[in-house]
Amino acid sequence: MDNTDQPTVLLPGEVRMPLLGFGTWQATGSAAYDAVLAALDTGYRHLDTATLYGNEREVGRAVRESGLRREDLFITTKVPPDRVGRERETLEASLEALGVDQVDLWLIHWPPSATDSIPMWRELLAARDENLTRAVGVSNYSTIQIDELIQSTEENPAVNQIRWGPMLYDRQRHAEHRDRGVVLEGYSPFKTTDLSHPVLTRIASAHGVSPAQVVLRWHIDHEIVVIPKSVTPERISANFDVFHFSLTAEEMRDIDALGEV
C-alpha cells in the first residue's frame, strides 16, 4: 500500500498524520532497529518514539536504511516532563539521534507540575515556530489540563496521546477532544484489551481477521490514531493488514459498549 493511500488525520499547519502508526516502547537495541525496519518495509509511515524509550538512534538508523524519503514519514518523539528548562537541548538530542532536521510531532510525555506546565508548553510552541517540529502536542493530559494550556496560550495541542482501547472507550472524552480540535491518539491498544472477549472474536470471525486487527480497525473507523507495538515480524505485518475491511455501524456500537459497562 502506497503511503498516499493510508488514512490520515489533518493537524494544524496542513500536517497529515497517518491514523495507523508503529509503537516502539520497550524495543531497544537491534530489536528496535529490526522492528522499525520491518515496519517500514511493511508499509507503516508513522513511527512513535520518545526520549525515554532509549531507541531514537535505532529508529533513525532504520529510517535511513529503509531508503524512504523523509517527507514520506511521520515521526513523533516526546520530552519527559522533568526536562523543564532543558526542552530545547532535549529536542536537539532527539533530532541528532534520529538523524533528522525536524520531527513531525513533539509531545510532552506526561503533565509536569502545575507551575511548570505553561512554561514547558510555551517551549514546545517556540520549537514549532522555529520549524524544529511540524506540530506539538501532549500525552496523558486530562481535558482540564488541556484547557489550561489553551486558556493561557490560545494554542491547542494538536494531539493528546492517551491510553485507549475498546475497554476504555469513553464517548464523552472523545467528544471533548474533537470539540477542542485536539486529535485523540490511543496507546497500548492490546495491553488494555481482552483479545479473547466474545464480542471481538465474533466480529473477527465475521471478517476473517483476528481480534487484534478488529481493535486496530475500530480505532481507525473512529478516526482515532493508533500505534500498536510489536517486535514480531508476523504481528508487525498483521497489524498493518487492516485496510481491506471495515466495521459496520452495529459492530462499532457493540465494541464501543465494551467500554461503557
Ligand SMILES: NC(=O)c1ccc[n+]([C@@H]2O[C@H](COP(=O)([O-])OP(=O)(O)OC[C@H]3O[C@@H](n4cnc5c(N)ncnc54)[C@H](OP(=O)(O)O)[C@@H]3O)[C@@H](O)[C@H]2O)c1
Ligand atoms: N505516551 C505514553 O505515555 C505511552 C505509554 C505507553 C505506550 N505508548 C506508545 O504506544 C505504543 C503502543 O503501546 P504499548 O507498546 O504499551 O502496547 P500495545 O501496542 O498495546 O501492546 C504491545 C504488546 O502486544 C503484543 N502484540 C503486538 N501485536 C500483537 C497482536 N497482533 N496480537 C497479540 N499481541 C500483540 C506485543 O508483543 P511483541 O512485541 O512481542 O510482538 C507487545 O507485548 C508504545 O510502543 C509507545 O510507542 C505511549
